[in-house]
Amino acid sequence: MALTLPSQMYTEHVPEIPDTLSERVLQYMLARSAFFCDWNPQGEGMLISTRFSNTYQLHTVASPGAARQQMTFYPEPLYSAEYRPLSPSVDHRSGILFSMDTGGAEYYQIYYTDLETGRRQCLTDGESKNGSPLWSPDGQQVAFSSTLRNGRDHDIYLKTVDNAEAPEMICKVQGMWGPVAWSPNGKKLLLMDYLAATETYYHLLDLESGEVQALFTDRGKVAYGSACFTADGSGLYFVADFDSEFMQLQYLDFADDEVRCLTPDIPWNVTTIRRSHQGNQYLFCTNEEGLSHLYLMSAETQTYRRLNLPTGVIGNPRFSPDDTQIAFSLHRPNHPADVYSLQLASAELLRWTHSEVGGLNTRDFPSPELVHYPSFDQRQIPAFYFKPRQKSDRPYPVIIHIHGGPESQYRPTYSALFQYWLNELDIAVVAPNVRGSSGYGKKYIEMDNGYLREDSVKDIGALLDWIAEHPELDEKRVCVYGGSYGGYMVLAALTHFSERLRCGIEIVGISHFVTFLKNTKSYRRNLRRVEYGDERDPQMAAFLHNISPKTNAHKIKRPLMVAQGLNDPRVPASEAEQIVQTVRENNQEVWYLLAKNEGHGFHKQMNLHYYYSAISLFLEEFLLD
Secondary structure (H helix, E strand, O other): OEOOOOOOEEEEOOOOOEHHHHHHHHHHHOOOOEEEEEEOOOOOOEEEEEEOOOOEEEEEEOOOOOOEEEOOOOOOOOOOOEEOOOOOOOOOOOEEEEEEOOOOOOOOEEEEEEOOOOOEEEOOOOOOOEEEEEEOOOOOEEEEEEOOOOOOOEEEEEEEOOOOOOOEEEEOOOOEEEEEEEOOOOOEEEEEEEEEOOEEEEEEEEOOOOOEEEOOHHHOOOOEEEEEEOOOOOEEEEEEOOOOOOOEEEEEEOOOOEEEEOOOOOOOEEEEEEEOOOOOEEEEEEEEOOEEEEEEEEOOOOOEEEOOOOOOEEEEEEEOOOOOEEEEEEEEOOEEEEEEEEEOOOOOEEEOOOOOOOOOOHHHOOOOEEEEEEOOOOOEEEEEEEOOOOOOOOOEEEEEEEOOOOOOOOOOOOOHHHHHHHHHOOOEEEEEOOOOOOOOOHHHHHHHOHHHHHHHHHHHHHHHHHHHOOOOEEEEEEEEEEEOHHHHHHHHHHHHHHHHOOEEEEEOOOOOHHHHHHHOOHHHHHHHHHHHOOOOOHHHHHHHHHHOOOOOHHHOOOOEEEEEEOOOOOOOHHHHHHHHHHHHHOOOOEEEEEEOOOEOEOOOHHHHHHHHHHHHHHHHHHOOO
């Protein structure tokens, strides 16, 4: 028998998938992670996201290792949420705040659920794109960004939860803005204007007067990140790359307007800063060569120490209501993510969830080695190298996994797909962070911008050279795999290095930069022009046309698999359709999957099972033969 095609999945040239294959894939697919969302402010456990059916939903956990109690039952996935803050000055009922879209279109709506009545209300209009919801300190209001006014600009709105009045626009802007932090007295709101990965701006909004003050105007082009006010509002802790390649923790004293860098000895990005409820300590997290480290800092002395935690990637660290613990998600490459907390007094690590792995033994799952290889300009490119544990009498086939963004970074978190390739198909996986990736300094991020676009493709050519130099790897059996910008990189690698590759798998990828920039949603267009170039400039348009995979599709001489979500607002489905058509016109093999209820990537379990099974069949036919 063959695996049944999901009702919302359309395919072309994909053969029937045998049950024997799909059943083994399903074991890996049944693995579920757990993600920490928030502590219960009343001190009774926490809120997490995990999956028991088709999508990730919100659950409560009363204590470490306790059963998960499902709270939401929606057809769309929920990965994050926050409890309504308690306030000594305002009496209100308990509730949770979360965002949800429909079909992957990313028109997120913001919802509030009253936990006493179970009733849900939509705080937004139901049609615009809304984001960055942020509770006021007293739990009465929510600040958020919205494209309600014109479908393009992200203005700032304020909604009082306990009345039926529509949200009020409190800051009209141009571009992509969002709230970052409330002042403790609820009278000011820190906002961020996002222009590019290496250029953002802070503004301070006075909610009483409506005045917007630009901060650090003398600093020029800077990237800002996470921030929080001191408990008394006299200062601001924030993350920025002032005079540095990396995002460092800074402190602004409002009294003298002076800024001090607090982490000059950490040559990596600080990603998160949070204040304890009592205000006497802070936590901050760093990304050091793709791995996380968590630090605890005294508010009085501004000295800090690194906490002793397992190796991995830490997500969403937060103090418990009594400040005695810090909870977080811990992502590891050889086990699904789970939720932990660290007892600060005893340094005891408590495990709150035990994620299932479909009956598989994760002790045998490989973890990667961090390697560096020289590119065409002798720059060392970092990559994570997964090697199968099984002994082989011939070199391992290789999958090169290329992340999206491009201002993103591959970090060693759990992938069911990776582990299936490693353990069932004996395929090695190499995940490079080519130039343009974040995490290695702002110069590195900008090294593929505009006319430098194909320098990142050359980094893949250099990786093929590295593979050829390692006898345990089969340089004649290499597949390129990637999504979004990584999908472009797959297609570009196939146009440049077809003779050195066996096949390629492209997910929601860009096939022509000019059509992509014209058709991506208007609220994203200017952001992408900073990265790729402005297609309205004739010279740049000609360059983008010349390097686009669709223009060079005649050079693709290897089998290709393309997967796309119909509702994708970032890379429209037309990008997939035109590359499929063009490559087929050149008499090359193309498998095509289109999910009608997905957007920029697949999130629903039924779709993922079919998609992962189709990938496995594609690899067996074209990489492993």
